[in-house]
Every structure is written in C-alpha cells, then in structure tokens.
Amino acid sequence: MNNTNQGFIAVHVGAGRHSEALKEKYQKLCRQACKVGMQNLKIGGSTLDAVVETVIVLENSPLTNAGFGSNLTLEGTVECDASVMDGTKLQFGAVGAVSGIKNPVLLAKRLCEQQSIKIACGRIPPNFLVGNGAHVWAQKMGIQTLPPEQLISMKAQKVYKHYKKEVDNSNIEVHNCTKKRMDTVGAICVDKQGNIAAACSSGGMILKYPGRVGQAGVWGCGTWAYKDKYSIGTSTSGCGEHLVRTSLARTVADAISDSSCPTTSLHNAMKVDFIDSKFLYGLEQKLGGVIAIRYAAQEGLGDFLWSHSTNSMIIGYMNSSEQTPVSHMAILPSHEVGKKAVVEGICFKIAGNINTYE
Numbered sequence: 001m002n003n004t005n006q007g008f009i010a011v012h013v014g015a016g017r018h019s020e021a022l023k024e025k026y027q028k029l030c031r032q033a034c035k036v037g038m039q040n041l042k043i044g045g046s047t048l049d050a051v052v053e054t055v056i057v058l059e060n061s062p063l064t065n066a067g068f069g070s071n072l073t074l075e076g077t078v079e080c081d082a083s084v085m086d087g088t089k090l091q092f093g094a095v096g097a098v099s100g101i102k103n104p105v106l107l108a109k110r111l112c113e114q115q116s117i118k119i120a121c122g123r124i125p126p127n128f129l130v131g132n133g134a135h136v137w138a139q140k141m142g143i144q145t146l147p148p149e150q151l152i153s154m155k156a157q158k159v160y161k162h163y164k165k166e167v168d169n170s171n172i173e174v175h176n177c178t179k180k181r182m183d184t185v186g187a188i189c190v191d192k193q194g195n196i197a198a199a200c201s202s203g204g205m206i207l208k209y210p211g212r213v214g215q216a217g218v219w220g221c222g223t224w225a226y227k228d229k230y231s232i233g234t235s236t237s238g239c240g241e242h243l244v245r246t247s248l249a250r251t252v253a254d255a256i257s258d259s260s261c262p263t264t265s266l267h268n269a270m271k272v273d274f275i276d277s278k279f280l281y282g283l284e285q286k287l288g289g290v291i292a293i294r295y296a297a298q299e300g301l302g303d304f305l306w307s308h309s310t311n312s313m314i315i316g317y318m319n320s321s322e323q324t325p326v327s328h329m330a331i332l333p334s335h336e337v338g339k340k341a342v343v344e345g346i347c348f349k350i351a352g353n354i355n356t357y358e
Contacts, residue, residue: 005044006351007191008293008302009037010317011054013064014183015237015289015308018329023314025063027327030316033057034325037189038318047189048086048109048197055082055105055199058185062153066185067103069153070203072160073210078151080104080203081217081240084112087196087225087233091115094222096130096213098138099148105201107138130213156203163206184216186223186235186291192350194297198225198233200249204240214240220250231295231302232257238288238310245279252290262294262303263345270307270341285338289313295350305345306330311337321351 011033013026037054041047059067070078082104083094093112095104107129114125129137139145184202200222204214215221215236221244225233234249243249255269256262275286289308296302306315311332318325332342 005041005191006320007038007041007047007050007189008295008304008317008319008348008350009034009041009050009054009187009189010291010293010304010315011058011185011187012235012237012289012291012306012313012315013058013185015287015310015313016183017311018183018314022063023329026314027316027329029058029061029063030314030327031325033187034316034318037187038320041189041191042320046197047088047191047195048084048112051187051189051197051199052084052105052109054187054189055185055201056103059103059105059201062155064185065183065203066201068151069156070151071206071208072152072156074207075210076160076164077210078148078203079210080201081214081222082108082199082201083217083222084108084199085197085223085225086112087198087227087231089116090226092127092219094128094217094219095134096128096217097211098131098134100135100145100151101138102144102146102151105199107134107143108199110141110143128217128219131211159206167207184237186237188225188233188235188291188293190231190233190293190295190302192297192300194227194231194295196225196227196231196233196293196295198223198235200235202240215243215248216240218244220247222249224249224253226253228257230257231297232293234290234292236288236290237313238308242280242283242286243288246274246277248274248288248290252292256292256294256305263305263343266292266305266307267341267343270309270343275309275339275341287338291315300350302348302350303345304348305343307341307343308332309338309341317346319348319350
C-alpha cells in the first residue's frame with residue numbers, strides 16, 4: 001500500500017425508525033458505500049472526494065431519504081438539502097430545497113471547492129445556494145440535472161399518498177408524520193495524515209412545506225469538520241428543526257475535541273445540549289442522531305462514535321487496512337425514544353487493527 005492513501009471512512013443512513021424487514025438491505029448499502037469511498041481514497045482521492053463519492057452511493061439508492069427516493073413535499077415534489085465541509089481547508093458548501101439535481105452532495109462539493117477561486121470585480125463566491133438559483137448554478141457548472149419527477153421513487157410516492165390522504169382527511173397533523181422517515185444520510189472520512197471531511201444529504205421530512213431547509217443544508221447543523229490537535233468530523237440526522245436549533249454537528253464536534261473520554265463527552269452533549277437543551281424546551285420528544293470521528297494523526301489512533309435518541313440508527317465503517325466494511329443497526333427502546341440517547345463506538349488505528357467497545 002505504499003502508493004495508496006490510508007484512512008478510515010464512516011457512514012450513516014439516518015436516525016429514525018428503520019424497518020426490520022429492510023435492515024439487511026440498509027446495512028448492505030452502508031457497506032457498499034464504504035467500499036466505494038475507500039476505493040476512491042486508495043487511488044489518490046482526497047478525503048473530500050472520498051466522502052462525496054460515498055454519499056453519492058447513498059443518494060442513488062431508493063432506500064434512503066436523499067437524492068433519488070427522497071421524501072416528497074406537501075405538493076408532491078422532491079426538494080433536497082446537502083452540505084460538505086473540508087476540515088483541512090475549513091471550507092463549506094451547501095444547497096437547500098433544490099429540485100432536479102441527481103446528486104445534491106456533488107453540487108455542495110462544487111460550492112465548497114469554489115471558495116478557493118477568485119471571481120471578477122471582487123465578488124464573493126457563494127457557499128450556500130437554494131431553490132432555482134442552486135439549479136441554475138449547477139447547470140453552469142456542468143453538474144447533471146434532470147426532470148424533477150425522475151427523482152421520485154415508487155416507495156416515496158406510495159408513502160406520500162398514504163400520509164397526504166390522512167392529512168387531507170384531517171386525521172393527523174403534518175408534524176405527526178415526520179417521525180416516520182428521517183433517514184438523512186451522511187459520511188465522514190479521515191486519512192492517515194489527519195485530513196478530514198464530512199458530508200450530509202437529505203430529502204427532508206415527509207410532507208414538508210415547499211422551500212423548507214433542514215439541518216443538512218445549514219452551517220454547523222448537518223455536518224462539521226476541522227483539523228487541529230485532533231481531526232474532528234461529524235454528520236447528523238433526525239428532525240431537522242431540532243438539529244438546527246441546537247447546531248448539533250458543531251456542538252458535538254466541540255464537545256469531543258479536547259475531551260479525555262470522547263464517548264462520555266458525546267453522551268453528555270446529547271443529553272445536556274440536545275435532549276435537555278433550552279432551545280427544545282416544551283417538546284415531547286427530541287429526535288436526533290450523529291456520527292463522529294476524532295483522530296490523532298501523530299498516534300494514528302482514532303474513535304468512531306455514534307449516538308441517537310430515535311428508534312434506530314444504521315451506520316457503517318471501513319478501515320483501509322481491512323478488506324470488509326462493517327455495518328450495524330443501533331436500537332433504542334421505544335419508551336426511551338426522544339427522551340434518552342444511546343452512545344456506541346469503536347476505536348481504530350489506521351493501517352492497524354480495529355478493537356470494538358460500547
């Protein structure tokens with residue numbers, strides 16, 4: 001492996017309520033995404049390249065609520081949010097409520113990369129574009145666009161019709177649908193030198209209002225990454241409004257950055273800064289999840305952690321020294337959903353063995 005990059009990659013397909021019948025398919029998808037991202041890293045791609053290629057696999061699957069197969073808005077359309085952060089350059093790019101983009105994370109990446117490019121007349125390159133403006137910019141950048149209806153999967157259409165009928169009949173309110181499918185996707189990648197990047201992509205909640213942007217498109221809420229004493233990366237999932245109010249991606253990153261025990265610090269952050277947050281006061285359930293990496297390049301040692309207050313969260317990870325990725329479905333007992341958070345994790349050594357713990 002002398003001529004290849006070495007690193008560690010982690011993914012999630014959301015914190016929400018995953019069907020037990022589809023568990024194996026979700027876990028297989030996580031493993032496939034990890035393999036694609038790791039292959040990209042090994043052939044010389046950057047951590048930003050690797051994390052975006054990983055999320056593209058997730059966006060292209062009808063199983064996930066991102067890209068193709070996204071939840072539909074109240075009007076029956078697809079509007080996607082996505083963001084990336086290059087933790088080495090500390091650059092960020094995001095899109096919100098954008099339609100007709102096959103891979104929103106690719107558009108977010110291009111916005112991130114454009115931060116380094118000077119444009120005429122001293123203008124500032126955008127790092128966050130929404131709606132039609134994002135779509136037009138994508139076309140100018142040569143990013144694939146397609147008729148918006150081509151992003152609608154049969155599954156999403158079926159779910160939409162079911163809940164739209166119930167809402168139209170006034171049996172339930174729109175917000176009562178949102179707990180069903182919040183499986184935003186995301187990924188983090190770190191290489192042996194400590195370069196790190198993170199990404200997040202989402203179709204938003206079922207029957208969301210057109211134009212609504214969730215945490216996946218918002219600075220510090222969907223994803224966060226930086227390289228300092230430790231390389232830190234996070235990607236979140238759950239109820240977007242809850243994650244935005246608590247800036248969860250950045251909050252978790254800050255909590256584990258200098259801690260002697262990142263596992264304890266993550267649990268504390270999820271309890272104090274999320275579940276017990278004054279910004280979520282009065283809510284019956286606080287629904288969120290996060291994956292996080294903390295890596296020390298000098299020692300080549302890191303921690304990969306995940307936490308959620310939802311029914312379930314499905315994650316995957318792969319070390320460059322391993323041939324096979326690992327995937328896992330974490331479960332929280334029903335009576336604790338929205339009131340407590342579970343924390344699990346593994347420690348890893350790049351180009352070494354992985355030991356697990358909980």
